[in-house]
Amino acid sequence: MPRRSAVGGLDDQRAGERCQRLELERAWLVDPWTGREGVGSLLVEDGRIADLRWAGGRVAPGTRPELLVLPGLTDLHAHFREPGDEDAETIATGLAAAAHGGFTRVCLMPNTTPPVDGPGVLRQVLAAAAASGSPVRVDVYGTTSAGRGGLGLSAMGELADAGAAGFSDDGSPVADAALFRNALAYAGALDRVVVEHAQDPLLTAGAEMHEGLVATILGLRGWPRAGEEAAVARALAILDEVCRAAPTGARPRLHLTHLSTAGSLDLIRRAKSTGLPVTCDVTPHHLALHDGWVAGDRRWAWDAAAAPWAGSAVEAAPYDTATRVNPPLRTPADAAALAAGLRDGTVDAIATDHAPHTAVAKAVEYGEAANGISGIETGLGLLLAAVDAGVLDLPTATRALTVGPERVLGSALGAGGPAGFEIGAPADVVLVDRSEGWMVSAEGLLSKGKNSPLLGRELGGRVLLTVAGGRFAYLDPGLDAG
Numbered sequence: 203m204p205r206r207s208a209v210g211g212l213d214d215q216r217a218g219e220r221c222q223r224l225e226l227e228r229a230w231l232v233d234p235w236t237g238r239e240g241v242g243s244l245l246v247e248d249g250r251i252a253d254l255r256w257a258g259g260r261v262a263p264g265t266r267p268e269l270l271v272l273p274g275l276t277d278l279h280a281h282f283r284e285p286g287d288e289d290a291e292t293i294a295t296g297l298a299a300a301a302h303g304g305f306t307r308v309c310l311m312p313n314t315t316p317p318v319d320g321p322g323v324l325r326q327v328l329a330a331a332a333a334s335g336s337p338v339r340v341d342v343y344g345t346t347s348a349g350r351g352g353l354g355l356s357a358m359g360e361l362a363d364a365g366a367a368g369f370s371d372d373g374s375p376v377a378d379a380a381l382f383r384n385a386l387a388y389a390g391a392l393d394r395v396v397v398e399h400a401q402d403p404l405l406t407a408g409a410e411m412h413e414g415l416v417a418t419i420l421g422l423r424g425w426p427r428a429g430e431e432a433a434v435a436r437a438l439a440i441l442d443e444v445c446r447a448a449p450t451g452a453r454p455r456l457h458l459t460h461l462s463t464a465g466s467l468d469l470i471r472r473a474k475s476t477g478l479p480v481t482c483d484v485t486p487h488h489l490a491l492h493d494g495w496v497a498g499d500r501r502w503a504w505d506a507a508a509a510p511w512a513g514s515a516v517e518a519a520p521y522d523t524a525t526r527v528n529p530p531l532r533t534p535a536d537a538a539a540l541a542a543g544l545r546d547g548t549v550d551a552i553a554t555d556h557a558p559h560t561a562v563a564k565a566v567e568y569g570e571a572a573n574g575i576s577g578i579e580t581g582l583g584l585l586l587a588a589v590d591a592g593v594l595d596l597p598t599a600t601r602a603l604t605v606g607p608e609r610v611l612g613s614a615l616g617a618g619g620p621a622g623f624e625i626g627a628p629a630d631v632v633l634v635d636r637s638e639g640w641m642v643s644a645e646g647l648l649s650k651g652k653n654s655p656l657l658g659r660e661l662g663g664r665v666l667l668t669v670a671g672g673r674f675a676y677l678d679p680g681l682d683a684g
Contacts, residue, residue, distance in 0.1 A: 209269075209633070209666070209681070217301075217674045218335050220249045221629060224669070228257065229633075230267030234601035235622030244271055246629040249672020254623050268637040270663070272600055273622050274306025274630030274670055276607040278483055279372070279397075279459050279553035280578055282308075284330055285323070286315025291558040291650045293327065296578070297336035299556070299649035301668045301675035303579040304632040307339040309611070312350070313373040319345040319356040321364035328365070337673035341367040341611070343397060346385045352377055355385060362392040367611055370397035372459065373528075375433055377403060379440060386444045390454030395481075395611060397457045398437055400466065401529070405429035410569040412493040412530040420497055420520060422568060425530045431465040434458060438473045441480060457610050458482040460555050462529040464539030471548045481610045483551040483602075484540045486584035487527065487575050489593075492534045495525045495655055496568075503537035504593050523564045523571035524655040527557070541593045544602055551606035552599070554581040558651020576651030580642055582634070583661030590662060628672040632665060640664040 209226060224246040231242040231254075238256065245253035282296030300308050310327065312318030318327065324342050331340035344361030346369045348354045358369060369389055376382040376398065389396045406429035411417050413424025441456045448454055461467060461482050473480050492503040498516040499506065525531060543549035557574025564571050585599045604622075623631075639660040644652040668676040 217677050218337070220673050221246050221669050223247050224629075224631075226269070226271055226633065229269040229271045231256070231271045231623065232596055232600045233273065233622045234597060234605045235273070237597070239597055241267075244623060244631065246631065246669065246672075249628055251623055251625050251627055251629050254625055268635070270634040270636050272304065272632040272634065273604050274632060274668070275304045275582070275603040276307040276309075277305045277554050277556070277578060278309050278551055278607045278610060279311060280308045280556040281311050281313070281558065281574070283314065283558065285326060289650070290560050290563070293330040293340070294334040294336070295648065295650050296556070296558075297331065297334050297338045297340070298676075299578050299647065300338050301336065301670065302648045302665060303554075304582050304634070304665050304668055305338065305578065306630045306632070306668060306670035306675065307341065308578075309341045309343060309367055309607075311370060311372045312343050312345045313371070317345050317350045318342060318361075318366075319348050319350070321357070321360045324361060324364045324366060337670040337675050339671065343368050343370045343372075345369065346371045346376055346396060347381060350374055352381065355381065355388065358385070358388050358392060358394075362394055366394065368395040368397050368457070370399070370459075372397065372399045375399050375401045375403065379436065382437070383440050383444055386441060386454040386456060387448065387452075390444070390448055391452045393612070395455040395457050397459050400430050400433040400437060400458050400461065402429050402432045405432060409530070411496050411526070412532050414493060414533060416493045416497050422496070427463045427465055427532075430461065430463055430529055431469065434461070434466045434469050438469060438478065438480060441478055445478065453479055455612070456480045459553065460485050460488065460529060461549075462488045462532050462540070463536050467539055467543040467548050471543070474548065481550040482548075483553040483606075483610070484543070484549050485553060485555045485577070486581040487577055488529075488532065489537055489540050489552075489588060490584040491525070491531050491655070492537055493531045495531055496520065496522070498522070500659070502587060502591065503534045504588070504591050507534040507538055521568045522655055523566065523568055524575065524653045524657075526568060526571045526573055527555075527575050528573035541588065544594060544598055549602065551610055552581070552585065552602040553607070554578045556649070558649050559653045561652070564653050574653065575655065576647065576649050576653045579647055579649060580654060580656050580661060582665065583640075583663055586636070586663040587661065629669045630671065631669040633667045635664045635666050636662065638664060
């Protein structure tokens, strides 16, 4: 096993402790910050990268490296539910799940109870993260509007002073165009990004899943692509106007999160070609899954693209509420467009939109179930499945989980985060065993949220350890250093 032959120096260290010594020999290293990948060795001593050596060499066609070493991953978009809904997730359990998924930095959405619309709640979240003992870094968005009510701006200046990474009313779009315009202008002056949930509430009222053949067969109310694309077009038009009026040095920045349709990416592609300061992310589940999963189809999106949804592909019971998410799972063609957007640079980042829920919130009729997938532990596995299928290459997938998120957030995050394999820097390292898969199970997920349609599914690539800021954030219980 590669874990015995290529991992050394662990001794009896445990999660939470400083990484005194870690030797990774003849592993496949990917450093998206320098654009380099290949066979190499990495040494961590006293929590810092002490040595890095590239040995060269390639993996033979049709094979894959058994041991993969990545820089720490950054999740732009996660929900840890605290304060207010600790039955679904706490900061501590969310950070444990993040480390299990390979993430060394997470950015938390502010739609908690109460929402993060002032510095007091923001400090409460950061204090809970510090008390957890996890070395995974936590950044927090403040709300765009006061109380996420959409009627007036939040205390944006105070939130920025308290360390807010940006502003978002995620879960709800900013429906008032004038308010959204002002938010972009103020956030630009504060050097913060506005993260917008692109949804037209009138076009999606009562919608249950993607509008299409599968929804018709299942008798569920359709959620049209226009419900997202119209909101994207409006946001870009407002951004363009604000940029024209912005004073020098106060350039607004807009990030559109969890985009799901080919049309949305076409709009982003055109906007970027004109120089608009817009970025976007997509989720692992919108890349790998599709609307047929609501009907029990369990093919990956790239396998379903060649044939329409049909009963012969059904492997699970229909109406699994774990597949209900906002925006909804789209068609295989939309998923293919998202992958193409990653390959050509239209899509800047991959974010999990980790949305844990209690069993009670999901054990209802499909249209009444809470939206969201618990996905921070399975995101990397889905992307590695896409890599294995040839949909993405490994550098592109890794860059979208590291360089992309850091550039989206910019200077708001400051120094000290994941930045590749730099000698002398605090170690942010993820070790993945590619020689064997792992079965997704409720018992194996560290998140309180077990609402995943992947339960019972095997994913390739097992995270063996995660080092964040020089400390162990996760150690696989079966890891044998030999």
